Every structure is written in C-alpha cells, then in structure tokens.
Amino acid sequence: GAVVSQHPSRVICKSGTSVKIECRSLDFQATTMFWYRQFPKQSLMLMATSNEGSKATYEQGVEKDKFLINHASLTLSTLTVTSAHPEDSSFYICSARDYGVPGISNQPQHFGDGTRLSIL
C-alpha cells in the first residue's frame, strides 16, 4: 500500500521550455501532497505544499509563478516548471500524505520516484 507514482522520471529539454511533472497517489487519497527539490548529495528541500482544491503554499524563496502547482483531485498533483533555465536543473520529488486516521495527526509521507530535470 501507499504507492506514489511520479512521471516522467527523466526530462531533458531546451532552455525556455515548460515542463510538467505529475504525482499520483495510486492506492490512497491524498488531500496534501508535497514537492521537494534535491541537489546532489544534499537533503530534501521543501518547495511547496499542495492542498486539494486550494492554492498551494510555497516556501520562502520559491517563485510561485515559476513553479506552478495544481492539485485538482485527491490523487493527482502537478508541478509545472515554466520557462525552465539551466539553473532549474535538479531532482524533483513529490510526496503524498494519506488522508488520515481519525484522532491521529501527522500521517507518514510517501515519496514518488523523482524526476531528474536537465535543462540544456
């Protein structure tokens, strides 16, 4: 259980292209999904929290117009990197949190396989 699917796994594209990454919870409903960026040999940096049916909450320093997030259903969130440039090249990982068990806060986050984005 608790499977999160992320696509695509690898993207190589030219500077100026917009890239969409999908994150799906396959066997559970996720009211909240998270988008992280990970640089080589570094930790996971939270970019934004995606809430189903409402606007995403972005972390300080993350440009909301650059990284568009949509969470239209309980099983799908998308991250679109608009007008990507070489400095946007990175490993992007999503995670999803189960809807929850009544009376218990902070359910585990389950991660997708990540998307390695390379902008030429």
Add this chain to the structure above:
Amino acid sequence: GENVEQHPSTLSVQEGDSAVIKCTYSDSASNYFPWYKQELGKRPQLIIDIRSNVGEKKDQRIAVTLNKTAKHFSLHITETQPEDSAVYFCAASSPGYSTLTFGKGTMLLVSP
C-alpha cells in the same frame, strides 16, 4: 520554525556491526519523527517512525529511540548488511503542521 540537526554526515561500519545515527530538533511541540532511507537516484523510503507518546520502537534490525526532554532521537541498525548502505534522513513534524523538516542526511557505508 523547526530545525533538525543530524550526525554524523558519513558513517562507515563493517558488516555485522551496529550503526547509530543521531538527530536533534528545536521545536518542543514536534510530535512525529520518521526516518527515511534513500539509495542513490531513488526515492526516500520510510523505514520507521515514532510519535512523541512512545520512547522506543523496534522493527527487526531497526530501532528508534526518542528523548523528548533532550529533544533528540536516534536510529539504531543492528547486524548491518551491505544492502543497508544508503543515505538516511531523519525528520520532525509539529502537530497541526503537515510539513516535515529534514536533517541533512547520513551516508552509511557497510563494508563486507
């Protein structure tokens, strides 16, 4: 906000030895502490977690301990195997907040 410190950054052990990774957190309200294992180029996988109402939790060769007074928690791996080699991340979360704050990670190398 929450700040999580993780040590050591790298840890090398011989197969069969035990490994211990330690984390401290700053927010005394934090009540959920998961540990993730990430192999190179792969997704972080939840290996064990603990909530603040419990002091210790064990799952086969893996155990986690929590000291709320000192605000630190540790991962213990016994009888290490080469396949345990990976980067391990600790994290902390406060009640009412859905976000996790991660430590910087520990690269564990288990030599045969």
